[in-house]
Amino acid sequence: GDSVTQMEGPVTLSEEAFLTINCTYTATGYPSLFWYVQYPGEGLQLLLKATKADDKGSNKGFEATYRKETTSFHLEKGSVQVSDSAVYFCALRAAGTASKLTFGTGTRLQVTL
Amino acid sequence: DGGITQSPKYLFRKEGQNVTLSCEQNLNHDAMYWYRQDPGQGLRLIYYSQIVNDFQKGDIAEGYSVSREKKESFPLTVTSAQKNPTAFYLCASSIVPQETNEKLFFGSGTQLSVL
Numbered sequence: 001g002d003s004v005t006q007m008e009g010p011v012t013l014s015e016e017a018f019l020t021i022n023c024t025y026t027a028t029g030y031p032s033l034f035w036y037v038q039y040p041g042e043g044l045q046l047l048l049k050a051t052k053a054d055d056k057g058s059n060k061g062f063e064a065t066y067r068k069e070t071t072s073f074h075l076e077k078g079s080v081q082v083s084d085s086a087v088y089f090c091a092l093r094a095a096g097t098a099s100k101l102t103f104g105t106g107t108r109l110q111v112t113l
Numbered sequence: 114d115g116g117i118t119q120s121p122k123y124l125f126r127k128e129g130q131n132v133t134l135s136c137e138q139n140l141n142h143d144a145m146y147w148y149r150q151d152p153g154q155g156l157r158l159i160y161y162s163q164i165v166n167d168f169q170k171g172d173i174a175e176g177y178s179v180s181r182e183k184k185e186s187f188p189l190t191v192t193s194a195q196k197n198p199t200a201f202y203l204c205a206s207s208i209v210p211q212e213t214n215e216k217l218f219f220g221s222g223t224q225l226s227v228l
Contacts (some may be wrong), residue, residue: 042222
């Protein structure tokens with residue numbers, strides 16, 4: 001079945017450091033890929049998405065590129081801020097499963113001054 | 114402001130008791146979902162509904178029930194049959210996804226704990 005694997009956290013970085021959170025997936029066909037972010041005590045918000053191979057999603061300085069050859073969708077940011085501290089979820093929706101979003105386990109990011 | 118409202122924020126359940134979590138949306142979305150979030154396990158789909166008076170089981174429906182009598186409301190009942198109900202419950206909605214790239218809008222969640 002469809003699955004998403006994320007790197008385990010927590011990830012602790014100093015402000016202005018470079019961030020990478022790895023995400024790989026297993027799915028048939030060509031899924032759409034998403035990154036959601038969850039701030040403390042809140043629900044999830046869509047951060048960015050990509051719908052086909054080589055697409056790059058970007059938002060708020062975060063980027064992720066849909067790599068079909070490596071089945072990956074790694075999240076990156078060049079310079080993190082304390083306000084980026086949150087839990088980040090990688091997710092996919094496979095073709096033909098329009099109602100079902102499959103999530104990874106989430107990666108907690110903590111940014112310190 | 115349009116959005117999804119979940120209530121209560123915190124809920125406690127006694128042994129053998131059924132409890133109901135509320136989810137209301139004013140986004141005019143057709144589809145609504147319930148997810149359960151456990152530490153280290155990400156989100157798992159409990160039930161979803163694409164249209165009023167219709168719903169389908171997700172991956173972990175046992176011990177839960179839902180109804181969809183109105184477009185804007187999708188309450189979740191955690192029954193006494195759910196032996197491990199302590200978790201963070203998230204409700205979400207979306208325009209009926211005709212394309213796989215449709216995003217979900219989430220509520221702020223309900224933390225359910227067993228007394």
